[in-house]
Amino acid sequence: MLNNKNIILVGACGLIGKEFSKSILENSGNLIIVDKDEDSLKSFFDTLTNKYPDKSISYFPLDITSKKSIIAVIQALTKKNQKIDAVVNSSYPKNKNFGRNFFDIDYEDFSENLSIHLGGYFLISQLFAKYFYENKIEGNIINISSIYGVIPPRFEIYRGTKLSNSIEYGAIKAGLIHLSKYIAKYLKGSKIRVNCISPGGILDNQPEAFLLNYKEFCLSKGMLLPEDLSGALIFLLSDSSKFINGQNIIVDDGFIL
Numbered sequence: 001m002l003n004n005k006n007i008i009l010v011g012a013c014g015l016i017g018k019e020f021s022k023s024i025l026e027n028s029g030n031l032i033i034v035d036k037d038e039d040s041l042k043s044f045f046d047t048l049t050n051k052y053p054d055k056s057i058s059y060f061p062l063d064i065t066s067k068k069s070i071i072a073v074i075q076a077l078t079k080k081n082q083k084i085d086a087v088v089n090s091s092y093p094k095n096k097n098f099g100r101n102f103f104d105i106d107y108e109d110f111s112e113n114l115s116i117h118l119g120g121y122f123l124i125s126q127l128f129a130k131y132f133y134e135n136k137i138e139g140n141i142i143n144i145s146s147i148y149g150v151i152p153p154r155f156e157i158y159r160g161t162k163l164s165n166s167i168e169y170g171a172i173k174a175g176l177i178h179l180s181k182y183i184a185k186y187l188k189g190s191k192i193r194v195n196c197i198s199p200g201g202i203l204d205n206q207p208e209a210f211l212l213n214y215k216e217f218c219l220s221k222g223m224l225l226p227e228d229l230s231g232a233l234i235f236l237l238s239d240s241s242k243f244i245n246g247q248n249i250i251v252d253d254g255f256i257l
């Protein structure tokens with residue numbers, strides 16, 4: 001399906017990134033995993049190479065908020081004559097105060113979270129778009145947004161739990177959808193594609209009360225598993241979606257309807 005395309009996966013060591021890594025390899029993609037967490041990166045690389053000994057897998061530490069570290073990865077691959085076909089960004093930068101309630105968020109934390117998350121996604125998109133553009137590559141950029149970039153939270157599903165949904169997250173994810181459409185349009189005529197996937201909530205040890213509240217709004221399953229996102233990812237990475245550009249694919253079991 002992916003015909004040995006060279007795909008960089010940012011945030012590969014995360015809940016979604018780990019599953020995306022497997023899907024890319026199992027669909028004939030060559031995988032370059034990158035993440036800020038160097039220890040997890042090395043150990044995940046070892047796990048993948050053991051499980052998929054015949055596949056092309058490499059890894060590089062990368063911080064999406066550091067222009068220097070992004071350029072270092074592009075240069076290292078260029079030096080090896082390895083063309084990059086696609087970059088998928090599934091990283092989740094946040095500072096230590098991320099996720100506070102609306103009245104408790106300091107301006108500094110709001111700004112810092114926007115800067116490292118939305119700003120970091122901007123930087124990845126900008127620098128890879130530049131690489132694709134300057135090398136006349138039909139590049140493919142996929143950003144992971146969220147249903148909370150599309151609708152405001154359903155606050156009632158958090159009642160009776162310690163979970164919450166923060167204002168900076170929605171601002172970041174809505175901004176990311178717009179940013180992706182902006183870049184897609186800015187690059188008109190270049191054959192570079194920029195799309196988003198907006199997942200619904202992913203199962204991750206949430207309390208039972210929350211799972212039941214959440215499921216009330218869904219059409220069949222409720223919270224999803226990371227593997228439920230793989231179909232959308234592989235589709236967007238493949239040539240089947242060659243003329244899909246500037247879109248946001250929502251994978252949420254109907255939660256936002």
Ligand SMILES: NC(=O)c1ccc[n+]([C@@H]2O[C@H](COP(=O)([O-])OP(=O)(O)OC[C@H]3O[C@@H](n4cnc5c(N)ncnc54)[C@H](O)[C@@H]3O)[C@@H](O)[C@H]2O)c1
Pocket residue numbers: 010011012013014015016017034035036037062063064065089090091092093094120144145146147198199200201202203
């Ligand atoms: N988990 C969900 O329910 C859910 C739902 C909708 C959307 N999303 C989105 O999907 C993406 C992935 O979510 P997840 O649950 O897998 O997150 P996660 O926290 O499990 O993993 C995120 C990964 O990003 C890496 N990372 C953090 N900061 C980084 C940086 N500055 N540079 C490079 N890597 C960095 C972390 O080391 C980690 O490996 C996020 O953008 C998130 O907003 C998640």
